Amino acid sequence: MAYGETPSQTVGPYFAYGLTAGQYAYDFTDIADTTIAGPDAEGEHIRIIGRVLDGNGDVVNDAMIEIWQADANGTYTENPVDVASSDFRGLGRCGTGTDAQNRFYFDTVKPGVVADGTAPFVNVIVFMRGMLVHAFTRFYFDDEAELNAKDDILQSVPADRRDTLIAKRVETRTGVEYRIDIHMQGDAETVFFDV
């Protein structure tokens, strides 16, 4: 290894006017926001929503969550030209400081299966004041029990911690929500991955 990695440092408490300006009503553009899939994107439109909780069980109001996911066909859309034509961005970013209950929320489509023998999921990164290094996790879906049971990575997680990765489907007046909380610590501590 010729060069050492640049160390990670915290996003701190004041990221909003740089990274999530539109969501927090600052006068700056965003490269990603809470819309991962626009209305014209193919697939089942869903909302992913949840809270981030610290070791005291208190809701964190200055976390930033990023999601990177495949489209409804299981394809990662990297090229900005494909993003423009499909209305599917693949990337989402949300701070927990604007929702009345300090939740993160993403409007997206349910991802397809990326490879045989895997279950649908979204990749998640957790950033916040108090984290010098970001943490990677995944959200799976509770109505995919059959595929979840075959997913190597999900099955590599100890059985008693697997539920921390599974979002629960709820039909609401406004559409389908998948709900999941991220627990930084405690009995229900979310499983994080060394990606």
Next chain:
Amino acid sequence: MSTFKPRDWGSHAPFIAPGYKSTILRGPTRAPLAIKSGLTEGAGPRFAPASVRKLDFDLTKNGITNGEPLGERIVVHGKVMDTDGRPQPDILVEVWQANAAGRYVHKVDQHDAPLDPNFRGSGRCMTDANGNYVFYTIKPGAYPWGNHFNAWRPNHIHLSLFGPGFATRLVTQMYFPGDPLLELDPIFLGTEDAAARERLISKFSIEKTEEGFALGYQFDIVLRGRNATPMEN
């Protein structure tokens, strides 16, 4: 497509670094589970050049309302590369910082220092074909924070990069050479390895300094490299 080498934890802080008090209740307590890097981790968002507007890379101009921002103008140059020294082209670099008085535009910042009506403190740029980036800004001031008695953050600029894949995501802070607050700062010191910490400190560069206009600093950024062998799937 090849996969990325594992994150070198020796170059990073632990999740819980007790000197930085907020980590105590917010850092995961259990070791992250290793997963084999595959298609998912190798993919990542790309950004069109159009996502960077004309003045986004010039923080001395992108927040102007009625005049020039106060403070010392600086220009920051850097190369984004991987641990094998390969330059990383077309990488989006997002930046944000306090103003010259040590005050953030963020509504939550209550520090009793003036806002500057001509400085917002956020911007972005992209690396060129050789992995080089540049942005203009005002040197940020130090500011107090509540971590411990008489705690002051050293001058710093926040930077956020995706790199070539989601796995290479990096958020970091760039510091300035010779800052006496560095050795007192639990966030800087959270990285336990002294040699790794040095990589967070920019270098003053008279070559990059622009005559009569702005002091120059160099801040190179190193992301995880790729494995030599292609992935299975």
